[in-house]
Amino acid sequence: MSRDPAPPTPTLSQLRALIAVAQAGGFGEAAAELGVSQSSLSEAVSRLEAMTGRALLRRTPAGTVTTPAGERALTHARAAVQAAGDVLLAAQDTGGLSGTLRVAAYRSVATHLLPPALATLRRAHPGVRTVLLDGDTEETDAELALRTGRADAAVVVQGQAQGLHLTPLVYDEYLFVAPAARGDHPATLEELSGQTLLLPPGRDQCHRLVRHYLERQGVSLAGLTENPQDSVILSMVAHGLGVTILPRLALHPLPGGLVTLPLPGGLSRPLALAALPWRAHLPLLRAFTETLLQTLAGRISGGHAAPAPEVWPPALY
Template sequence: MTLDQLAAFVAVAERQHLTRAASALNLSSSAVSSAIKALETMHGVALFHRVGRGIELTSAGRRFLPGARDMLARARGIEHLLDELAGIERGVIELQASQTIANYWLPPRLMRFHAQYPGIEIKLQLGNTTTVTEAVISGAAELGFIEGTIREPALATRQVASDRLMIVISAAQDHARASADDLLSLSWVMREPGSGTRSAFEAALRAHDIDPARLDVVMTLPSNEAVLSAVRTSSAATALSEAVVTPWLRNGDLQALPFTLDLRAFTLLRHKERPLSAVARAFETYCRSFPD
């Protein structure tokens, strides 16, 4: 059994999808499939059911998954120890972030950090609040960045920036007001449940005594870009980060409704009991020192 085989197994188990797992590992689908097959053959146990084009864990796979995650976390801990001994001139840092942060807030900070520490390899994966939180808990990521806040006993949290959601519609629509009744009269395109954007917007509505369940959500899409494309070409509304919608407001494709939503936090996550590597500590300090 090799660490590469374990990594392939965990990646597929967590995503229930061979191609997405291969993309996360920067490997070909055939390489990931071969690694899992070799692991199954070596130990004489089936870890996945192949059902048509889908893949799902067997009972044995579900029992094996926690131990595999733990072994990978321990291996990363040993790698971090070697990084400690070498200082922060080289090493690897594994990050996960929700989409708005990963696409807008993190990139300039990653580039400046890379300029200061060119020998450090940065691995960033996208997710949503739920998947990023799970990654930091399991040890798949040392640091996570989410929109909003969470209550998770295993994790320490720190606000590193703030952001505002804006309600937008196509510029072609005639809708200048934004009372509670106005919002309830609109159709909506929303991010998926579990995303920080969706959670923050629903919390903001409740603060205005509006029940999110009363919104007419006609479509749920998995990315900011997909939501934007749908809203720009329809009569639907959405709520997205100011950083996401600003270019489209400036070029006249979208208009913002005059409904003020409270600021939300961009939050850094780390495990309370799992020591950070030297490079992760350096990046955490960098983010806290240069929040905006």
């Protein structure tokens, strides 16, 4: 009795080639990043396309991009490559972890929340290499980096991320920031409406959250001006060129010439550590999550390594 031949199965190297070229935007760029020849990458992708019977990549004046079929295949290619690596991670135990942990986070979070926990993790597990990814831009959005396999964990705003395993971390309060000459009397909605408001770009999560708050409060956005750098925004405010609304973590340390005040009605972002549900309990991710929670609990309860209380999130969930 004869059997039907098994369908061809892509190799991991072919899948990695597709991912690399799609991410780099070209065969030459991907070859340079991987340290392989361009011809080997081209051959691997060609064999993958032959198996699917469809073009997966397309060359354009702006670079090499995925076709619709390629975009669908890319999602599964990333999952397959990640799953292959997870076989080794899953076999580890907490007694001796190794591997690379990539965490995507907003710059303010990466500056103040994550380094102490990563340092503690490294001391406990010297074989673990950690990488912090900028999660503030459209190209490196923290949640997108997690979903596409570029990050193993990401700090996100709870309530805005669906279908992920979330571990609550801290509330990060948003504050009204104005020139110090204004004084410290409470901020009002009328004051917010009558000022030049300086915010990060519209693609930024901080911008979207603040904009939603202001629209809900009926505050006019006619004077809205965007700038990608928090430091530039704060300098402009200190020189009387407008006001801003930023989270506490982005304001530490607070430059001179500024005053910070609570917003009318209050606004905060509930930060959570996100992981893909089927990866959240890998020993490496579990160890990082536990270390981060322990580090935050120690800081908030008065650990001497914490920033000053007025610029630290008030409490765990």
